[in-house]
């Protein structure tokens with residue numbers, strides 16, 4: 221098995237005195253699509269925020285590509301190649317699609333004009349609808365298009381790992397399918413993907429492997445097809 225691109229070791233994290241994540245450990249293999257699943261409040265977004273550097277963990281370590289990034293701020297983590305699209309999309313409403321994408325380029329290692337143009341071209345190739353709407357204000361985009369914009373912005377940092385929190389939330393199935401197709405292309409382009417997802421059937425049918433969170437703890441890590449074919453386990457841990 222290849223060296224993990226991301227390693228989470230005995231991670232404890234939360235908000236102030238409130239501990240949410242307890243002793244979380246798992247590895248992410250380069251090139252895989254890993255799903256992090258769990259019921260509402262299981263701690264998925266807290267895990268996402270801790271990995272992204274938005275929350276400093278109480279203890280434990282996060283290794284990215286051989287470097288201990290624990291305690292790095294979010295900008296530094298993105299610059300190293302771990303990019304994220306947060307829950308709720310958070311596009312800049314008053315800016316155009318292209319301006320949103322260009323903001324993502326601030327964390328690109330190579331900030332030359334040629335490199336940023338290449339990044340834009342790549343984002344538009346993966347997300348052709350954004351090209352058509354490049355001059356539209358992001359706040360006027362549909363939910364699905366905003367998600368595309370958030371993914372495009374994360375891609376502009378030229379990541380090796382892309383973490384997405386709640387890809388499918390509030391979106392019609394046909395839009396989710398389109399987004400998953402895009403993610404597959406991004407993965408085939410060499411990017412590792414971590415999908416933090418509340419919709420278990422979407423997450424499991426799309427990913428190679430899944431980490432199951434329950435009350436802030438990892439209760440299971442297994443190949444996704446194995447979990448899909450075992451509804452008892454899903455019911456037991458996720459109540460669905």
Ligand SMILES: Nc1ncnc2c1ncn2[C@@H]1O[C@H](COP(=O)(O)OP(=O)(O)OP(=O)(O)O)[C@@H](O)[C@H]1O
Pocket residue numbers: 235238240258259260261262263264265266267418
């Ligand atoms: N900013 C915050 N301050 C204090 N507690 C928080 C904060 N954000 C989340 N929590 C708490 O942390 C726990 C885990 O929340 P988290 O958002 O990580 O869950 P989640 O698995 O992402 O849920 P969902 O599926 O609803 O997105 C919850 O009990 C929540 O109330």
Ligand SMILES: [Mg+2]
Pocket residue numbers: 264265266307386
């Ligand atoms: Mg969440």
